[in-house]
Amino acid sequence: MFATADDGTKIYYEVVPGERPVLLVHGFASDGRRNWADTGWLRALDGRGVVTVDLRGHGQSDEPGTGYSPETLTDDVTAALDAAGMSTVDVVTYSMGGLIGWELTRRGRVRRLVLGGIDGRPVSERDIEPMGGPAACAEGIAGHGIEGTATVPVLVVAGEADDIAAEAGSFAARIGAEFVPILKRNHFNAVSSRAFKQAAVEFLENR
Numbered sequence: 001m002f003a004t005a006d007d008g009t010k011i012y013y014e015v016v017p018g019e020r021p022v023l024l025v026h027g028f029a030s031d032g033r034r035n036w037a038d039t040g041w042l043r044a045l046d047g048r049g050v051v052t053v054d055l056r057g058h059g060q061s062d063e064p065g066t067g068y069s070p071e072t073l074t075d076d077v078t079a080a081l082d083a084a085g086m087s088t089v090d091v092v093t094y095s096m097g098g099l100i101g102w103e104l105t106r107r108g109r110v111r112r113l114v115l116g117g118i119d120g121r122p123v124s125e126r127d128i129e130p131m132g133g134p135a136a137c138a139e140g141i142a143g144h145g146i147e148g149t150a151t152v153p154v155l156v157v158a159g160e161a162d163d164i165a166a167e168a169g170s171f172a173a174r175i176g177a178e179f180v181p182i183l184k185r186n187h188f189n190a191v192s193s194r195a196f197k198q199a200a201v202e203f204l205e206n207r
Contacts, residue, residue, distance in 0.1 A: 012060035021049030027095030029133030031059025057134035068140025120146035159185030
């Protein structure tokens with residue numbers, strides 16, 4: 001299904017029906033299928049409603065030349081949530097997706113938030129360009145980080161060998177979040193970890 005962003009960009013999203021829906025927001029140079037479905041997250045969340053979104057420039061969504069700031073990317077995801085008829089959701093993000101999850105929280109759309117593979121430092125274009133994602137997106141998110149403290153319950157998860165999220169533990173402490181390190185995992189394989197899924201599911205169920 002497609003939602004239409006404010007600038008006319010078509011944003012692809014998929015919905016698995018169920019109670020207490022969870023929004024999954026992928027990272028740079030990925031998409032909803034590769035980041036979440038192919039790594040077993042839909043099975044892990046079995047019984048919950050699930051929404052996956054392809055951010056603009058990724059997957060089946062349009063790839064305009066502009067509109068890649070965290071705020072605009074969040075507008076896109078909000079359009080998908082509105083189209084799916086969902087006002088407030090639990091959210092699990094990975095890497096760049098954390099910028100969007102944090103902005104969604106500021107907008108009052110999030111109940112509980114899981115930030116995977118991110119440590120809040122400003123995004124370095126030099127670090128993400130080698131991943132092969134859209135150049136306009138790399139430029140749009142460069143220099144953006146996560147500031148402030150958590151206004152909803154937040155869990156931070158990162159591989160212990162993740163150079164991109166090397167300061168995840170101190171970041172979690174700074175924003176008032178829980179932290180779970182994933183042993184022997186790096187930025188590219190932590191998302192498929194059973195330990196990551198288990199930590200996230202237990203956190204989301206802790207009401």
